[in-house]
Amino acid sequence: MTMLFGRPGETELSVTRTDLDETCPSCGSGAVQGYPLLEVTGWCLVARCADCLHVLRREPSPTPFGFSYVPYSAHLKEL
Numbered sequence: 005m006t007m008l009f010g011r012p013g014e015t016e017l018s019v020t021r022t023d024l025d026e027t028c029p030s031c032g033s034g035a036v037q038g039y040p041l042l043e044v045t046g047w048c049l050v051a052r053c054a055d056c057l058h059v060l061r062r063e064p065s066p067t068p069f070g071f072s073y074v075p076y077s078a079h080l081k082e083l
């Protein structure tokens with residue numbers, strides 16, 4: 005069996021989160037962070053409150069350089 009990707013060396017994988025200068029409309033916290041996310045519909049950029057997990061925004065994003073993953077939903081769109 006051929007492995008397309010090697011086993012990660014880290015015990016836990018994480019994504020870099022960027023602190024955004026925004027206030028959460030749900031709890032009033034200033035701990036709003038932005039980060040990329042891969043959903044079933046493809047990549048998107050998310051702005052989420054780190055305290056109450058309220059999602060402020062979720063915007064479709066182009067596939068990051070170096071990734072070739074095509075989401076399954078791309079094959080389900082009507083022609």
Ligand SMILES: [Zn+2]
Pocket residue numbers: 028029030031032033053054055056057058
């Ligand atoms: Zn919040």
